[in-house]
Amino acid sequence: MNPTIKDVAKQAGVSYATVSRALNNKSVVKSETRKNILNIARELNYRPNAIARGLVKKRTYSIGLIIPDITNPFFPEVASGVEDRANESGYSVFLCNTNWERNREIRYIYLLFEKRVDGIIIAPVSNSKKVDCFKGVLNKDIPVVYLSNTPQDGEYNSVIIDNVRGAFLATKHLIESGYKEIGFIGAPDESLSIDERLEGYKLAFKEYGMEINNKYIKFGDFKQETGYKIIKRMITEGNYPNAILAENDLLALGVMQGVKDMGLIIPEDVAVVGFDDIRLASFPEIQLTTVYQPKYKIGKIAIEILLEEIEKKDEAKVNINTINKRIVLEPDLIIRKSS
Amino acid sequence: MNPTIKDVAKQAGVSYATVSRALNNKSVVKSETRKNILNIARELNYRPNAIARGLVKKRTYSIGLIIPDITNPFFPEVASGVEDRANESGYSVFLCNTNWERNREIRYIYLLFEKRVDGIIIAPVSNSKKVDCFKGVLNKDIPVVYLSNTPQDGEYNSVIIDNVRGAFLATKHLIESGYKEIGFIGAPDESLSIDERLEGYKLAFKEYGMEINNKYIKFGDFKQETGYKIIKRMITEGNYPNAILAENDLLALGVMQGVKDMGLIIPEDVAVVGFDDIRLASFPEIQLTTVYQPKYKIGKIAIEILLEEIEKKDEAKVNINTINKRIVLEPDLIIRKSS
DNA sequence: TTGTAAGCGTTATCAG
DNA sequence: CTGATAACGCTTACAA
Numbered sequence: 092m093n094p095t096i097k098d099v100a101k102q103a104g105v106s107y108a109t110v111s112r113a114l115n116n117k118s119v120v121k122s123e124t125r126k127n128i129l130n131i132a133r134e135l136n137y138r139p140n141a142i143a144r145g146l147v148k149k150r151t152y153s154i155g156l157i158i159p160d161i162t163n164p165f166f167p168e169v170a171s172g173v174e175d176r177a178n179e180s181g182y183s184v185f186l187c188n189t190n191w192e193r194n195r196e197i198r199y200i201y202l203l204f205e206k207r208v209d210g211i212i213i214a215p216v217s218n219s220k221k222v223d224c225f226k227g228v229l230n231k232d233i234p235v236v237y238l239s240n241t242p243q244d245g246e247y248n249s250v251i252i253d254n255v256r257g258a259f260l261a262t263k264h265l266i267e268s269g270y271k272e273i274g275f276i277g278a279p280d281e282s283l284s285i286d287e288r289l290e291g292y293k294l295a296f297k298e299y300g301m302e303i304n305n306k307y308i309k310f311g312d313f314k315q316e317t318g319y320k321i322i323k324r325m326i327t328e329g330n331y332p333n334a335i336l337a338e339n340d341l342l343a344l345g346v347m348q349g350v351k352d353m354g355l356i357i358p359e360d361v362a363v364v365g366f367d368d369i370r371l372a373s374f375p376e377i378q379l380t381t382v383y384q385p386k387y388k389i390g391k392i393a394i395e396i397l398l399e400e401i402e403k404k405d406e407a408k409v410n411i412n413t414i415n416k417r418i419v420l421e422p423d424l425i426i427r428k429s430s
Numbered sequence: 431m432n433p434t435i436k437d438v439a440k441q442a443g444v445s446y447a448t449v450s451r452a453l454n455n456k457s458v459v460k461s462e463t464r465k466n467i468l469n470i471a472r473e474l475n476y477r478p479n480a481i482a483r484g485l486v487k488k489r490t491y492s493i494g495l496i497i498p499d500i501t502n503p504f505f506p507e508v509a510s511g512v513e514d515r516a517n518e519s520g521y522s523v524f525l526c527n528t529n530w531e532r533n534r535e536i537r538y539i540y541l542l543f544e545k546r547v548d549g550i551i552i553a554p555v556s557n558s559k560k561v562d563c564f565k566g567v568l569n570k571d572i573p574v575v576y577l578s579n580t581p582q583d584g585e586y587n588s589v590i591i592d593n594v595r596g597a598f599l600a601t602k603h604l605i606e607s608g609y610k611e612i613g614f615i616g617a618p619d620e621s622l623s624i625d626e627r628l629e630g631y632k633l634a635f636k637e638y639g640m641e642i643n644n645k646y647i648k649f650g651d652f653k654q655e656t657g658y659k660i661i662k663r664m665i666t667e668g669n670y671p672n673a674i675l676a677e678n679d680l681l682a683l684g685v686m687q688g689v690k691d692m693g694l695i696i697p698e699d700v701a702v703v704g705f706d707d708i709r710l711a712s713f714p715e716i717q718l719t720t721v722y723q724p725k726y727k728i729g730k731i732a733i734e735i736l737l738e739e740i741e742k743k744d745e746a747k748v749n750i751n752t753i754n755k756r757i758v759l760e761p762d763l764i765i766r767k768s769s
Numbered sequence: 770t771t772g773t774a775a776g777c778g779t780t781a782t783c784a785g
Numbered sequence: 786c787t788g789a790t791a792a793c794g795c796t797t798a799c800a801a
Contacts, residue, residue: 115780147778183542183545195517374716459770482795
């Protein structure tokens with residue numbers, strides 16, 4: 092068995108309370124005894140049991156990161172930002188991949204709660220304004236930061252980019268580049284971010300007094316194959332727009348492939364614009380125009396807010412109704428050769 | 431405060447031991463009282479405290495996944511395999527991104543140990559045969575599965591692909607395609623997998639009675655920029671091979687870009703072969719020849735071995751000297767247009 | 770079938 | 786400065 096504080100105490104000939112004090116260099120311990128204790132602890136290869144500590148301190152120094160798909164290049168960057176900063180402050184992060192499944196998301200929330208994480212960062216699968224099942228778990232007394240799809244019915248911490256503006260900029264760019272028929276491809280409308288991006292898209296049409304053609308607005312999911320299939324079918328049916336705004340880069344990439352596979356040329360026949368600016372988008376061979384999101388930064392800011400929140404809660408034993416932070420980052424349109 | 435087992439007990443008018451039993455549907459509890467307890471638990475929105483449970487059961491249902499770089503597309507796929515399967519069995523996974531820093535790796539191992547994870551899956555930064563600092567922590571009494579760079583001095587669980595063979599196949603393919611001067615680019619030789627891949631590379635030379643030209647063997651790290659810089663310098667200096675085997679796809683992609691940027695043509699002027707088969711490699715615009723690794727599967731097998739090991743340890747309280755599993759997967763060479 | 774009580778490895782509160 | 790001892794929330798003998 093692993094040595095405990097008691098083993099160290101026995102060896103050192105002191106009470107185990109003293110060992111605890113020495114190890115946490117807390118309060119006053121005679122520097123001699125402390126030195127002795129530290130030595131013995133090292134000798135025994137003693138490692139504190141964080142579980143036991145967590146039980147009494149009600150603080151685990153663990154947080155949960157719930158994301159839909161670690162395989163989508165957007166999320167590893169975010170995760171990396173979260174993890175780096177968390178690690179710096181001595182926190183570990185539970186990776187929770189929901190695989191876009193709402194049930195799994197909810198199960199994770201409960202699980203994380205049972206494991207008594209100090210906080211949760213979540214990029215929800217879908218919009219909680221429609222199906223808010225987070226209540227009763229989240230916002231109970233565990234700090235949460237949302238990364239998108241923030242629930243609408245109240246105040247929450249969140250860090251997002253201005254989706255409306257991003258989509259607006261992208262659409263505007265297409266319009267100004269002379270494209271007349273601009274389609275939109277996204278995930279089903281459960282998601283808030285798609286609502287917002289669609290809104291930005293429509294806003295641009297309005298600003299330029301153009302009509303929206305609903306047959307060019309298609310929904311699927313967030314995956315590359317989906318973009319591929321959708322555009323291919325449109326082209327096959329001979330009914331396709333000459334520009335596409337996709338809700339994310341993966342979708343856009345799929346569209347690009349579909350267009351090429353059908354023997355059409357980008358951007359002459361069909362222009363494509365994405366969202367996210369995953370690394371791939373900037374490849375010389377790809378050159379996808381897209382709305383840039385500062386992924387690492389999003390993660391970093393999220394964890395910073397979370398840590399702040401955790402500290403705050405710790406100090407004021409009572410859960411003050413704090414003013415929640417809503418960080419909205421400005422998107423940038425990066426124009427490349429696909430448009 | 432969150433309701434505890436005691437709150438439920440009080441409400442139900444039973445001892446809290448009974449509640450515990452009912453909740454874990456263990457042993458015999460009158461079905462009436464059980465039903466009552468379950469109801470009350472639900473009403474109170476009771477959630478068991480996994481920390482407390484972990485303390486007594488000495489089982490946390492958490493595992494650690496230590497990888498060098500979640501941002502390298504290879505690892506999210508592996509992580510996804512691990513996470514899916516872990517989740518299925520009720521385990522959560524701590525994501526530990528070492529960012530290729532050896533110190534961070536070691537810190538993580540200690541941290542995970544302190545958090546009393548039930549097991550660890552690790553893709554070590556470097557070869558423990560040279561700097562084995564894992565001892566004393568790992569293989570103490572916590573199950574570990576290695577994903578590469580398995581220490582050489584003993585028996586360990588590991589799941590890897592046959593690096594020697596993979597590199598051999600790749601090099602052989604280049605040789606048979608008529609390339610005479612074949613270079614190699616990899617990370618510094620601390621890493622075992624590079625040793626192996628280099629070995630396979632050399633083996634192919636030997637088999638065909640060809641001389642190895644050391645000036646075409648270059649070391650850097652695992653990043654794309656590095657591949658880019660190295661090849662660019664070689665070309666600038668007018669001293670470059672007409673084929674390159676890169677240790678991973680990211681490196682290979684960098685090489686491809688470098689070659690193109692210098693106005694040369696792939697594969698006519700310089701052929702490029704990578705390792706991993708990240709999704710990008712198969713893009714129509716990229717078409718990188720590469721050695722395929724079943725990433726998701728690697729993760730899945732690793733977690734399966736780990737869980738098995740955990741169970742085993744649990745049953746036989748004593749740490750039996752089990753026969754460790756060394757799973758070696760066969761690599762496949764996927765030939766595309768870059769060679 | 771249920772209750773009592775010990776114990777998991779810490780921290781924290783009192784006395785001394 | 787240090788030692789007892791009571792938590793923390795749960796599981797699990799051992800009794801009843």
